[in-house]
Amino acid sequence: MSIQVKNLTHIYSPGLPYESVALDDVSFNIEDGQFVGVIGHTGSGKSTMIQHLNGLLKPTEGSIIVDGIDLTGEGVSMIDIRKRVGLVFQYPEYQLFEETVAKDIAFGPKNLGLDEEEINRRVREAMDLVRLDYDKFAEKSPFDLSGGQKRRVAIAGVIAMKPEVLILDEPTAGLDPKAHRDVLEMIVDIHRREKNVTVFVSHNMNDVARLCDKVLVMNGGKCVLQGTPKEVFAEADMLRSMGLDLPDVTQMLYELKQKGVEMPDGVFDIDEAEKLILDYIRGGKSVD
Amino acid sequence: MIRDITLGQYYPGDSVIHRLDPRIKIIGTLIYIIALFVINKFVGFAAAVICLAAIIKVSKVPLKFMLRGLKPIFFIIIFTFVLNLFMVSGEVVAEIWIFDITREGIYQATFMAIRLILLIIGSSLLTLTTKPINLTDGIEHLLKPFSKIGLPSHELAMMMTIALRFIPTLLEETDKIMKAQQARGADFESGNIFHRAKQLIPILVPLFISAFRIAQDMAMAMEARCYNGGDKRTRMTSMKYKKADAVAGILIAAFMAMSIAVRVFL
Numbered sequence: 019m020s021i022q023v024k025n026l027t028h029i030y031s032p033g034l035p036y037e038s039v040a041l042d043d044v045s046f047n048i049e050d051g052q053f054v055g056v057i058g059h060t061g062s063g064k065s066t067m068i069q070h071l072n073g074l075l076k077p078t079e080g081s082i083i084v085d086g087i088d089l090t091g092e093g094v095s096m097i098d099i100r101k102r103v104g105l106v107f108q109y110p111e112y113q114l115f116e117e118t119v120a121k122d123i124a125f126g127p128k129n130l131g132l133d134e135e136e137i138n139r140r141v142r143e144a145m146d147l148v149r150l151d152y153d154k155f156a157e158k159s160p161f162d163l164s165g166g167q168k169r170r171v172a173i174a175g176v177i178a179m180k181p182e183v184l185i186l187d188e189p190t191a192g193l194d195p196k197a198h199r200d201v202l203e204m205i206v207d208i209h210r211r212e213k214n215v216t217v218f219v220s221h222n223m224n225d226v227a228r229l230c231d232k233v234l235v236m237n238g239g240k241c242v243l244q245g246t247p248k249e250v251f252a253e254a255d256m257l258r259s260m261g262l263d264l265p266d267v268t269q270m271l272y273e274l275k276q277k278g279v280e281m282p283d284g285v286f287d288i289d290e291a292e293k294l295i296l297d298y299i300r301g302g303k304s305v306d
Numbered sequence: 307m308i309r310d311i312t313l314g315q316y317y318p319g320d321s322v323i324h325r326l327d328p329r330i331k332i333i334g335t336l337i338y339i340i341a342l343f344v345i346n347k348f349v350g351f352a353a354a355v356i357c358l359a360a361i362i363k364v365s366k367v368p369l370k371f372m373l374r375g376l377k378p379i380f381f382i383i384i385f386t387f388v389l390n391l392f393m394v395s396g397e398v399v400a401e402i403w404i405f406d407i408t409r410e411g412i413y414q415a416t417f418m419a420i421r422l423i424l425l426i427i428g429s430s431l432l433t434l435t436t437k438p439i440n441l442t443d444g445i446e447h448l449l450k451p452f453s454k455i456g457l458p459s460h461e462l463a464m465m466m467t468i469a470l471r472f473i474p475t476l477l478e479e480t481d482k483i484m485k486a487q488q489a490r491g492a493d494f495e496s497g498n499i500f501h502r503a504k505q506l507i508p509i510l511v512p513l514f515i516s517a518f519r520i521a522q523d524m525a526m527a528m529e530a531r532c533y534n535g536g537d538k539r540t541r542m543t544s545m546k547y548k549k550a551d552a553v554a555g556i557l558i559a560a561f562m563a564m565s566i567a568v569r570v571f572l
Contacts, residue, residue: 035318074485097491105489113486115511125508129491161515175490 019085019102019182019215021048021071026080028066040066042239043080048183048217048232053209055226055247056219058236059261064219065108067236068185071217072103084183101130104181108188110172111165119145119163119171120156126179144178147208149200166197170204177208184208185217190225202229227251227265227286235262252284267291317434323365324435327551328444334558335432341565342421342428350568351420357561358428367434375430376423383422390415438470443545461535468524476517483512 028041041063048054058064069075070082073089073096082089084103107113116122120141127137145152148170155163160171173189189205190198202225209216220226226233226247233250235243237260243250251257254264254272264272265286271294275281279298285291323331345351362372376383396410433441446463453459484494487508494505 069485072489074488097493100489100491107482107486107489110486112516113483113490113508113512115508125487125492126490129493179491 019050021085021183021215022081022083023047023067023070024081024083026067026070026082027078028063028070028075029078032078039239041070041077044236044239044241045080046234046241046244048215051213051215052231053206053216053218053229055230055233056217056236057221057223057226057233057262062236062260063239064236065187066239067241068105068187068217068219071183071185072105073099074105097130101179102181103183104176104179104185106173106176106184106186106189108191110176110189111160111168113175114160114168114172117159118157119150119160120152122160122171123174123178126175130179140178140180141174144174147177147211148174148204150174166193166200169193169197169201173201173204177212180212181214183215183217184212185219187219188221189218190220190222221263223251223263223265223268224286227268235260247286248284250284251286254283315433316437317367317371319366319435321364321366321435322550323361323431325550326435326554327545327547328436328440329447329545330547330551330554330558331432331436332441332444332448334554335429337558337562338428339425341562342424344562344565344569345421346569347572348417348420349572350565351417351424353564353568354424354561358424358431361431362427365431365435367431371434372427372430375434376426379422379426383419386422387415387419390418439467442467442470443541447545460539464535472520475520476513479516479520480509480513483509483516 024045026041026044027039029037029039031037044063044067056064056068066075070077070089071084073094077090080090084099087094087099089099114122116125123141123144124137127140132140141156142152145155150167150170155167155171160168163171169189173186176184184205186205190201193201205216205218206229208214218226218230230247233243233245233247234241235250235257242260243253243256251264251268254268257264263269267288268284268286271281271285271291272283274295275283281294281298285294342354345354362369391407391411391414392405394408394411394414395406396408398406399409399412400407436444442463445466446459449457449459449462488494492505492508494502494509497505
């Protein structure tokens with residue numbers, strides 16, 4: 019499963035006085051099995067971009083090819099695309115509506131036209147993947163759960179469709195540190211077990227640096243930078259000029275460099291940084 | 307598709323019409339509506355069309371935008387047209403099955419259709435050229451005299467402001483929820499009427515929950531800033547009539563006089 023986006027442009031309300039260009043000539047490739055991070059300032063076009071990947075938005079120009087199928091082509095079955103590309107929106111808990119957790123998770127599989135047995139199997143499996151105990155939660159109302167639990171139910175609702183590509187728009191927004199850690203761990207775990215492509219939109223650079231194979235940087239509707247986390251976070255000045263942070267470790271090394279300590283760019287791993295600093299000190303030079 | 311709704315939409319601009327005092331625009335629209343019902347001859351409508359065209363030209367709102375407002379009520383216009391066509395008795399000019407079409411019927415049907423179209427374009431001009439917030443300010447001012455007889459004019463205006471303020475928010479919310487459910491394979495575009503009605507549940511339940519949540523947050527935020535309604539509230543910008551408003555007033559009065567003259571003398 020691979021995704022190719024070519025020269026994607028999207029204009030909201032074309033022809034009206036409040037027309038706005040949300041995406042401007044965006045191109046990138048995602049390979050099978052990759053964990054891709056998307057970063058960018060609010061309003062940079064991240065959300066618009068990911069909504070194109072499962073056909074919720076139609077491009078004004080350009081093409082999106084998912085596993086060889088051009089989404090802009092005629093006669094493409096949208097239900098088939100949405101089965102393959104699962105999208106978890108920001109604050110997905112606001113889309114819950116059923117009486118019980120199990121029924122809510124079953125909504126997606128049911129829309130795919132699966133039989134009862136298969137739906138039940140998938141609900142159990144999805145709840146297991148998001149680490150909710152089936153016996154304890156299946157018959158509860160989703161509205162009685164805590165914020166973090168609701169979010170897991172919502173994510174389970176998409177996972178139960180067994181998408182080959184899982185897109186998550188800021189899946190940890192508004193969660194407390196523990197729930198944040200749990201949800202991230204869960205996503206990595208799902209990625210490993212399902213061997214899917216994961217697209218992860220986030221404002222947390224530490225998470226992006228640690229988890230992703232590839233990072234896309236959006237700014238003003240353009241994809242201005244893409245590469246491995248190391249390549250992307252090496253462009254410290256450029257990221258900062260766009261109002262983006264660096265991972266904590268990269269930030270520290272960046273500040274050391276500003277003070278005249280020679281350090282390589284784009285390092286975000288704490289052990290690697292430790293080694294660099296120790297080497298530096300053992301090299302006999304002192305820090306101002 | 308949810309973005310196509312233009313009800314009460316504002317078209318940003320800086321024309322003379324946009325800058326007019328909202329009070330004069332509200333009263334003007336009311337008088338215009340009354341005048342349309344006073345007019346009882348086609349020649350009167352011809353004058354109204356010319357006046358309306360002139361105002362639209364001055365307001366710089368594209369005609370396309372105006373006509374878009376007609377789309378949702380197109381059915382009603384056709385319905386009244388057909389109803390009038392068949393229901394008015396008089397000199398028969400054609401027969402279809404058991405229905406008679408009369409000369410008077412054709413006249414009446416055309417007349418009503420024109421009146422309806424003029425009515426809608428005229429009143430949509432008000433919302434297209436007036437910011438919702440100014441509109442409610444204007445309404446509050448105009449209702450103020452009635453507060454002496456117990457009409458809660460401030461509360462009414464505040465309710466309208468909040469309602470208008472939340473139309474885009476709720477539309478956006480609906481859009482978001484629809485997309486989220488579509489991402490889970492929901493299909494709102496096909497199937498028969500029962501299937502479609504059932505497909506609304508996954509939208510309506512979250513939407514209602516959101517609406518209550520937003521309302522609660524809003525009430526809390528207002529209370530936290532000591533809002534308690536009432537007459538003693540002052541406002542940041544006070545409305546003042548200007549020269550252009552006086553001219554507009556005179557023109558509206560002239561239009562009304564013309565309508566009465568058409569009815570009485572022609």
